[in-house]
Amino acid sequence: MSDRLTLLRPDDWHIHLRDGEALSHTVADASRQFARAIIMPNLVPPVRNAEEADAYRQRILAARPAGSRFDPLMVLYLTDATRPQDVRQAKASGFVHAAKLYPAGATTNSASGVTRIDNIFEVLETMAEVGLPLLVHGEVTLPEIDVFDREKHFIDEHLTRVVERFPTLKVVFEHITTRDAVQFVEAAPATVGATITAHHLLYNRNHMLVGGIRPHFYCLPILKRNVHQEALLDAATSGNPKFFLGTDSAPHAQHAKESACGCAGCYTAFAAIELYAEAFEQRGALDRLEPFASHFGADFYGLPRNTEQITLVREGWTVPSHLPFGERQVVPLRAGETLQWRLETGA
Numbered sequence: 001m002s003d004r005l006t007l008l009r010p011d012d013w014h015i016h017l018r019d020g021e022a023l024s025h026t027v028a029d030a031s032r033q034f035a036r037a038i039i040m041p042n043l044v045p046p047v048r049n050a051e052e053a054d055a056y057r058q059r060i061l062a063a064r065p066a067g068s069r070f071d072p073l074m075v076l077y078l079t080d081a082t083r084p085q086d087v088r089q090a091k092a093s094g095f096v097h098a099a100k101l102y103p104a105g106a107t108t109n110s111a112s113g114v115t116r117i118d119n120i121f122e123v124l125e126t127m128a129e130v131g132l133p134l135l136v137h138g139e140v141t142l143p144e145i146d147v148f149d150r151e152k153h154f155i156d157e158h159l160t161r162v163v164e165r166f167p168t169l170k171v172v173f174e175h176i177t178t179r180d181a182v183q184f185v186e187a188a189p190a191t192v193g194a195t196i197t198a199h200h201l202l203y204n205r206n207h208m209l210v211g212g213i214r215p216h217f218y219c220l221p222i223l224k225r226n227v228h229q230e231a232l233l234d235a236a237t238s239g240n241p242k243f244f245l246g247t248d249s250a251p252h253a254q255h256a257k258e259s260a261c262g263c264a265g266c267y268t269a270f271a272a273i274e275l276y277a278e279a280f281e282q283r284g285a286l287d288r289l290e291p292f293a294s295h296f297g298a299d300f301y302g303l304p305r306n307t308e309q310i311t312l313v314r315e316g317w318t319v320p321s322h323l324p325f326g327e328r329q330v331v332p333l334r335a336g337e338t339l340q341w342r343l344e345t346g347a
C-alpha cells in the first residue's frame with residue numbers, strides 16, 4: 001500500500017463559494033486542491049445573467065490567494081423569467097459554462113427557481129443549440145412526497161422527459177444520492193452525466209440520525225439508506241466517465257446549522273480530495289480516483305484536462321473544530337476527527 005498518491009490536479013464540478021467576506025476562506029480552500037470549479041449561482045439575489053456572473057466572477061478572482069490561478073467557471077441560475085437571449089449572452093461571454101435548474105423551494109436559496117420546467121423549454125432549446133450544459137438539482141418539492149423519495153420522483157416525473165425532449169442538451173444530474181439516479185444515468189444517452197459528493201460516498205442516513213441528530217451531516221438531497229451509498233460507491237469507482245467529482249461543498253455559519261431549524265449543506269472544500277481518497281481507498285479503488293476527479297468532468301464539459309499534478313500523503317491529521325467563515329465560523333465535516341490523507345503543499 002503506497003503512502004503517496006500523485007494525480008493530475010482535480011477540478012470541482014459543483015461548489016458553493018458564497019459571497020462577501022466568506023470568499024477569502026472558501027476560495028483559498030478550494031484553490032489549494034482544485035484548478036477549476038463550477039460555481040453555484042444560488043446567491044441572494046441569484047446570478048441571473050452574464051453581467052451578474054461577471055461581477056461575481058470578479059469578486060471570486062479578487063479573493064484568490066496571491067499567485068493562485070484558480071479558474072471559477074460561472075453558472076446562470078434559471079428562473080421563470082430567464083430568456084433565450086440571456087443564454088446566448090452567457091454563452092458568448094466565454095466565462096459562463098452552464099445554467100442551473102433549481103426547482104423553486106427545493107433547497108437553499110431556491111425561492112427564485114423555476115416553478116414549472118415547461119416554463120423554460122424555450123430556454124432549454126437555446127441551451128441545446130448553443131451548447132450550454134443544464135445542471136439540475138433533481139428533487140421534486142411536492143409536500144406529499146417524502147423527502148427521501150424526492151430524487152426518484154424527479155427522475156420519473158421530470159428528468160426522463162427533459163432528456164428525451166432535448167436529445168442534444170448536455171445534462172448534469174447534480175449531487176446524486178440514490179441507486180435510482182445511478183441507474184438512470186447509466187441507461188441515459190452520453191449527453192447525461194452526474195456529480196457525486198464525498199459525503200454521499202462516505203455516509204448514509206444512519207450517520208446523521210443514530211445516537212443523536214447531527215446537523216452537520218444534513219444536506220440536500222438528504223443522505224439516504226446504505227444501499228444507496230453502496231450504489232454511489234460502485235458508480236464513482238466504476239471507471240464510467242459519466243460520473244465525476246462535484247463536492248457540493250456548501251458552508252453555513254455554525255449557528256445556522258446548530259439550530260432548531262438548521263440549514264442544509266456540508267462544508268467539505270477544506271479537505272475535499274482527501275475525503276474522496278478515503279472513500280475510494282475503502283473500496284480498494286485508489287487507482288480510480290484520478291479519472292473520477294481529474295479527467296471525466298473536463299471531458300464532459302469539453303474543456304482541456306489540467307496538466308499540473310498534486311500529491312496526497314498518508315499522514316493522519318485532526319480536522320479543526322471550526323474554521324473562519326467571514327466574521328463567523330463554519331464547522332467542517334469531520335470536525336475534531338482524523339483524516340487519513342493530507343494534501344502535500346508547497347511542493
Ligand SMILES: NC(=O)N[C@@H](CC(=O)O)C(=O)O
Nearest residue numbers: 016107108219220250264265
Ligand atoms: N446541498 C445543500 O444542502 N445545500 C446547498 C444547495 C444545494 O446544492 O442544493 C446550499 O447552497 O447550501
Ligand SMILES: [Zn+2]
Nearest residue numbers: 107137220221
Ligand atoms: Zn442542490
Ligand SMILES: [Zn+2]
Nearest residue numbers: 016040248250
Ligand atoms: Zn449544491
